[in-house]
Amino acid sequence: MKLADLPTPALVADAETLTFNLDTMAEALPGRRMRPHVKAHKCTALARRQAALGHVGFTCATIRELEGLAAAGLGEDLLLANEVLDARRLGVLDARVTVAIDSDETLRAAVEGGVREVLIDVNVGLPRCGIAPEKAGALADRARAAGLEVRGVMGYEGHVMGEGDVDRRREATEASMVLLRQAHEDVGGDVVSAGGTCTYALNTAATEIQAGSYALMDRTFTYPDLPFRPSFWIHASVISVSEKFAVLDAGLKALSMDHGNPELDEGAGKVWFCSDEHTTFAPSKPVRPGDRARVWPMHVDPTVAKHERLHIASGDDVIETWEIDLRGW
Amino acid sequence: MKLADLPTPALVADAETLTFNLDTMAEALPGRRMRPHVKAHKCTALARRQAALGHVGFTCATIRELEGLAAAGLGEDLLLANEVLDARRLGVLDARVTVAIDSDETLRAAVEGGVREVLIDVNVGLPRCGIAPEKAGALADRARAAGLEVRGVMGYEGHVMGEGDVDRRREATEASMVLLRQAHEDVGGDVVSAGGTCTYALNTAATEIQAGSYALMDRTFTYPDLPFRPSFWIHASVISVSEKFAVLDAGLKALSMDHGNPELDEGAGKVWFCSDEHTTFAPSKPVRPGDRARVWPMHVDPTVAKHERLHIASGDDVIETWEIDLRGW
Structure with a gap:
């Protein structure tokens, strides 16, 4: 047609530009260094393209996104980077599921929902979800005591994405990651999940970057330092x-x-x-x-x-x- | 549950408030004096409630809305109060379909799409669709010459809805309806379709009011003179x-x-x-x-x-x- x-x-998406964006990210952050956020595109066909480039773990914002990816056979390592009070739909998925927790209530929801693995979500400056860094270790202890596997921490520095100047954005990212590292020391685990499209090259503290927009790319964030x-x-x-x-x-x-x-x-x-x-x-x-x-x-x-x-x-x-x-x- | x-x-909608809004409108503008706009709720179940109250004609903004209403058996008198360049999906509907036209291109689309009835859409002050009032008669003549039935005119005074003061809103509505009446004199036909939730009681020139929001009701438009x-x-x-x-x-x-x-x-x-x-x-x-x-x-x-x-x-x-x-x- x-x-x-x-x-x-x-x-509509332009095939060539989309491929350029996907390839550019895969080259910069190969394999598991990137955990693409599917909330940006909500499309398993696009997720399949990301998986084919080596990004086999995904970040999700909703339970529906995990359900869809699991059903599409893309459930090797799914992170719900969001808090939920009812995790029962997660516990029954045929996929590896990790969920973010930042309170005793979300901890309990994970246990009761049959989820086995969690990340401690840490507030690193964005006024949204996440526990205060100094309280992360104690929550991790309680999670382990409740039988959960704590894989590590996540902390999204979303408040820095609007900063157009790359140096100021880098500084703000580093300030956030000081908090996340501090929490990680107390929490333990292998995973430090953070970052987004605007900090994919600046955030060197995270073991994996949760970027989503880069594939279709926000027009708001076409900063000179970003190739997308x-x-x-x-x-x-x-x-x-x-x-x-x-x-x-x-x-x-x-x-x-x-x-x-x-x-x-x-x-x-x-x-x-x-x-x-x-x-x-x-x-x-x-x-x-x-x-x-x-x-x-x-x-x-x-x-x-x-x-x-x-x-x-x-x-x-x-x-x-x-x-x-x-x-x- | x-x-x-x-x-x-x-x-979520509150049953009692929804019923109050629907009943209040049906009492003020019974039967065909109201042609509910389904773009506000996109829900055939709610349209069915409106039809049960006597409003058997509907206003639509998209072809999909007409298709859904027709399939639900609510196709007694459907108006697409919007311009389309491809009307083929309208021509095949098992329903009475009227489409707005404001140009020779949309006239031709109606003919080629197998639509038989049209309204001349007149610009009454909102910078959006609609032909200039003084050109409406000539477009109606060309539509009739092309074999279309011209049922009348429509003209949406959307630019007055933001006016909180009821007197100024009434004046602005009347100024718009002067233009629509002028066009109607040139166009002919039985239908003068106009109005919205905020002018449902002020617009006395229209033979039918196209209100949509009143059922669920915009919080932006909770003016003292409106009961919804x-x-x-x-x-x-x-x-x-x-x-x-x-x-x-x-x-x-x-x-x-x-x-x-x-x-x-x-x-x-x-x-x-x-x-x-x-x-x-x-x-x-x-x-x-x-x-x-x-x-x-x-x-x-x-x-x-x-x-x-x-x-x-x-x-x-x-x-x-x-x-x-x-x-x-």
Whole structure:
């Protein structure tokens, strides 16, 4: 099928750019040094590509993601890098499952759910999940006493990702990793899991990096020091043209706005606003109803989660279509 | 099932409030005076409730919504209040289908797609779809010459919905309807389709009102003059607790942020920020992992579109679960 024949709106990735991003990461962080985060793409077909490059362990944010990967035969080493209060769906999976814990309640949920392995989730500066570093060792002790295997620690330095300057980002990463190392000394185990796309080359403390966005790549995070390029867009049709503006058939239900308005191709025009099913823009050159446009959202993860399928394009051709099969919870 | 046992995050509506909203609208605009917009809830079970109250015609934003309603036997009078360049999936539906057109291209798409009936979509002030009012008559003439039945006009005064003052909202609505009436005189036909939840009682020019949000009700639009009350929320679990904040398991993938941060129940705490799968908040009183919270998103439509199911609650009980079966395109 030609891109021009694809029903719109449609989530599309450029095959060449996607491959470049995947290969670049696999070269920088081969094999188990990378534990790809599937929350960014929610697509077992893409996870399969990552596994084929040697990344056989995966990071997940939801139980549904683990279930899907396990069912697809990708369950060699799955980490739920998130807290859950009911782990029963994890305990029955035909996969190696490790879950993050940061409290006695999540510890108990792991035990009661039949999960055997855990990481101690440590707060390294992002105001989100994770236990205070100085309390990590005691939680690990209680986990072991409860019969759990504590594989090590995780700590996501998410608060540094928005720092565009690479030196300041490195410093902030190192400050976070001082905390994680301190916790790791108390906790023990082989695993220090941390990092993301923006710190994949800066975080030298982690034994494995949990990057996710790099494959499709957030437009928000195209910093000069990062080699990854946005590989995905929303393919849209011009459905209405007025004197000063035109309207595309992709809106809030097709793309995420939490990091600001999407952009169009260089020189195509300026986005005014998005509504539920529309993007109104000022075209830079005359357009007609039926013309196609590429809409570039700022943020990968919540955009992908709005779509059922990811179309892979090479030039003007759609060469493959992958299911976004890990959505929901 | 008890609400406390529902896996989280989950989209929940309060049965009583939902019924109140539906009944209130049916009393104000009985039968065909209301053409409920299903884009707000994307749920045939909810549409069935609206049809049972006498609203047998529906407004849609996507072809998928028409397909779902037609398959559910709710195809007595379906309006696609949106422009499409490929109407072939509409032409084959076992339903009465009317589509909006605002250009020769969308006119041609209707003809080629086998659609027989159209409305002329008129721009009444919102910078989105719709032909200029003075050009509507000529487009209607060309549509009739092409063999289409022109049922009338539509014109959505979406730009007035954000006006909290009812008098100014009424004035702005009337200004828009002057334009729509002018177009209607040139176009002819029985139908003048317009309006929304915030103008349902103000728009006296329209023969039918296209309101959608009123059933679940946008928290953004709880103006003093509107009787409808937010009836839906995201049921979430506290998964992590730190000294100054706590974390819920509902984030950008479970709720829409285009109208700002969600809110918690009065007195429960203050939302700091949402990330992909989390909401970080400052609790007003001590919380523990496993506690439940209600997260109230600002905007109905894009929030509902993120969920597979809508749970209907009465008190602490989940009494029904409806599929959100009209998602996608």
